[in-house]
Every structure is written in structure tokens, then in C-alpha cells.
Amino acid sequence: MLNQWMQRATRACVMLLALAALPGDGFAKDTPEMPTLTMAVGGLPGLYYLPVLAAQQLGYFKDEGLNVTLEDFAGGSKALEAVVGGSAEVGAGAFEHTLFMQAKGQHYRAFVLMGRAPQIVIGVVKSKADQIKSLADFKGAKVGVSAPGSSTDLVLTVALRKAGVQRSDISAIGVGSGATVLAAVGSGQIDALSNVDPMMTKLTRSGAIKVLVDTRTVKGTQEVFGGMMPAATLYAAESFIQKNPKTTQALTNAIVHANHWLQTASDADLLKMVPQAYLLGDPTLYLDAFHNVRDAYSPDGLMPADGPATSLRALSSFDSRLDPKKIDLSATYTNQFASKAAAQFK
Template structure:
């Protein structure tokens, strides 16, 4: 994989073990999700500590709220959807993603069989309530795109933030929402009990390509570009830990994964969690690299339904770098 150098980052970030900032706060929107599993593994197995970092993870209801925490200064970096680096450019703020966690969004959009038993097509969602993790999150983005392909706008539905765990399941079961956009293990639980009908499924690269027309970079670690440029040792240490976790996940059994994550992530069904991990494993990055075509696909998708992007001059080269992942993969082969 060729390394793309970010314009604001030195071509060869130093490999000195002393980090500029050894206490780091990472904001995340729903850490229990498989989407963020590499972050959890890096934390639980002590990989951040091994790199000389003390990491505090602040968990929020969705990626949009995690982004707000970083912009507001209460966190240093975000584990979240890469798309936010593009969105913030429309607001004249520069963010850089430095390690990729997922090569597909892992997001599913589905309708409730309880409130919409006769669902036939996406236009049936007009006037309905759709549960997303949080406003501005990647679940919101997917829903907007799916609706747009059917000629609907966000104003044609009501979005409700339901989080990413038991609360999301409860909202659908209680009939408070007519459709849900979420990831595993939430979707796996509802699917197992035949409570939903799938509309869009990006838990595989094939499903992602069918919906978006190409590769779609998803979960990543990103920060303000000036922070990334000013703290190359720290960013390298974070990337080292994440790449090490990605390597571990390529070889780990579902049983090993379920033993490492907190018990609360299992939603009282270890076997279901293990099955869901096996289903999502292929979408986990093996090395933390971005594919150059992925950001281009994402930008085309955003331009297709968001007027802010249609008129924006987005500089993709500043939103991601493989530089740190390259050094991490050299260290952890």
C-alpha cells in the first residue's frame, strides 16, 4: 500500500519513544459496537499503555456528539466515522484521519415488523420515525442517502436519537420508532428475533459496494490537523496500538474476542455476539490503511444528497494519511 503524505505532516515522523502528550482523551460514539472494536481491544489488552500512553475513552450516544466533544476541546481525538473529516471542511475546519478501523460502515437500516408489518418500499417511510444513534452521526448519513435514492428528504421523516445499545432495542420493541439505523450487536439481536426487515446492509464490502458504488472508509481515529501535525510521536503511538489491535483481531477467535470485551457489550447473549463478530470480521481493516478510492466514493455520496457538499471545494488529500499506519505496520509485522 503506497503511503500518502499529509501536507501538514513531516514526511518522516520521528520514531522516538517519548510522546509529546502522554495523557490522551479519545471521544467515541457507542464504544460497545463492533464498529469500534479495535479501539476496545487496544485499550483492554494494554496496547496504549505499551506505547507510553494513558488513554481515557469518553463514550457518547453517537459519532456526532463525539465530534462535538473534540471540537469543544474536551477530547484530543475521535474514534468515529471518517466522513466527519469531510463534513468539517465545509465549516472551514481541518481534520485528519490517521488510522482506519473499518473498510465498510457495518451499518444496517431496517424497518420494524411491529409498526410496519406491510412494508414494501422505502417510500413507505414517509412520515415515519427513524431511530438513529444520534443526529449528525454516520447512521444519520446512511439514512439520508438511502432516503434520497428513493426521492425522499430528511424532512419527510422524523429522526430520533436512540443510542447504540439496549436503549435502541427497547425503542424499536416499544414501537417508539418505525425503522432503525444501527450496527451490531444491536442489529444482530433484533435480526435473531425476527423483529426487523432489512433495507440496507453494509456489514460486508459487497453490500457496501451495492449501496454506495465503491469502497467506503468508515471508522477511523481522527483529530484536528494542527494537533496531528504538532504531536507526531503521540499520533504514532496511538496508531501503533490500533494497528496492533487490528492485527490481533485478524487472528482472534470469536470466543477470544468475547472474553476480552466488557460483559455489558454482549447484551446477555454471548453466542449471538460471537456470531455477529464472525459476520463483521471481514470489514475490519487488516492494517489501518486508507484506500485512495474510498474517500472519493464517500465524497460522491455526500454530494449526491447534501447541498453543502455540492458547492463545497473539498481537499481530500488533507483529510487522511497512511503515514503513521505505514510506520506501525513496520513495527508490528
């Protein structure tokens, strides 16, 4: 009898110890203040926003007690408009939005980093490769960008200045970032191109362009910008973050979980997760593009120490509306939530 009692007591102790070891300060996670919300995304099918797609498709938002509606927009500026206008509580977009909004007197803060590199490539069209061998040869060139004033234009401008070429020395032509890019290259409309994947991978794979600058990797990004250049983030109004810290933490947990998954996901895992419509009818191309940008995804969601200053330096050299002396970088981001989330996925 004593033996049986001791066995039962031992089993009970083991169960209690196991329960005590569960995450979340006990038996359940904090309940978000706003369990149902809308997130505005500046182009969900793009690899730039893959962490958001993964968090939704793999159920990571739901695991955090969130019901997130993803509203897709043609670009980051349109998604920002939705957040500012109040039709979305949170935005998925470039870190630079927080800088420009502060310059306008409006306070938005990035709270989790998805991308630590811009994922933009500068290349020269094959027929011009003999004449344009480096960025220093771009004077007088017609260069395709997704749109004048866009991130593709920013990266191009910063890279050219390092090579001694001014923005006014070239003709920048808006060519979009989809099939219109292929048409611009094929028709001879442009001599060179600054654009994003998967189109740049498609053009490189076919031999249509020769890559000169590649910010799909951390190394390539540091070579262009002289430091880490934060890219895709989740951001929200400072007032939202202050009122909804548990919701902000839950969103951060889901994105860091997705970032962590992307570090080791197999090709089969990725193709199973991504909707067929996003694969462009060419799964192999999508996988090639993913492997080209994989290094760009943040492994932990943390803003790098030199990232905000690098971004401000690059943007202010590109846009005169941004005065570095009037920007408080500490108010444009926080690592408070990402630090807690990253500790769960070590």
C-alpha cells in the first residue's frame, strides 16, 4: 500500500513540475486588450512581407489569442494611409514610415523588425553590360525603378552617390515591380534597373540582367549603406502601443515566431505554407527568390543598434523634407516587445 501511495505521489509531483515549467507565468498567456484587429500590409504577396503571411498561414496570430484581418494594399504608403486614417490599427511596412511621420509631427513606432535588409537589387541590362560595367558608368543611363521616390529609387540614389554619380545624372523611369518590369527590360526601354524579387531573380536566372548591387543580404546592405538598414517592420501609433501593450506583445510574438520558422523552413514547408496564387505559376522561381532574400529576414525581431541612424542618414540624403536634427530616433522604435518574444525562441 505504501509503495502504491508513493508511486502516485511521485507521478503527481512530476505532473505539477511539468505544468510549472509551461511558458506564460502559469497556465495561460496574457489576454490581448484588442483580440480582433486589422493590419494594413503594403503588398502581401511580396517576399518583403513573408513573415506576416507566415504568421497568418501557420496560425501564429491565433496562437497568441489574436484574430487578425490582413488588408492588402498596392504599396507601403497606401497601407500607412489606412493606419493613419483609422481603418487599420497596425501597419506592416518599411521602418522609414516612422521617420517621415515624426517629421510631420505624428508619432508612430516600429515594435518588431521583420527585415534587416531592403531586398533591392541594382542590375544592368545584358545588352548594355559592356558599356555599363559599374555604378560609375551610370551617367546618362535610363534606369528603371518601381516608382520615382520609392525605396528602389532610394537604394539606387545612395549607391550611385557612393560611386560619384548624382541622381540628376540619370533618367529614372517608373516600371512597377511586376510583369511591367519584364516588358521594360525586353523592349529596351531601360539600360539598368533597381527593383525587387521575385522579378530580379527571374531576370538574373534568364541572363537578362547582370547584378551590380545586392541588398538582399546583410553583407550587401552594409556595403551600400555603411551599416544595418532596417526594412519591413510592424508599426503602430504610439497611443495604440501605450493602450494595448498585451496586444502589441502578442503581435510581436507571432512575427518573431514566423521569423524563427523562416530561418530553417524547408522548400517543401514553404510551398505548403504559401498560397498557390502567390507562387506566380512558377514554384521553382519563388523558391530561388526566397533563398536569395532569406538572409534579409531578422532572426529575432530586434532593431539593430545602428539601424535607425543608418536609415535616417540615407533617407535625409535622399529627401530634403527630413531634417536629421529634428528627429528623435529613440521615439521611432522599441525593442521592448521583441526582446521578450526572442527569449521564447532561442
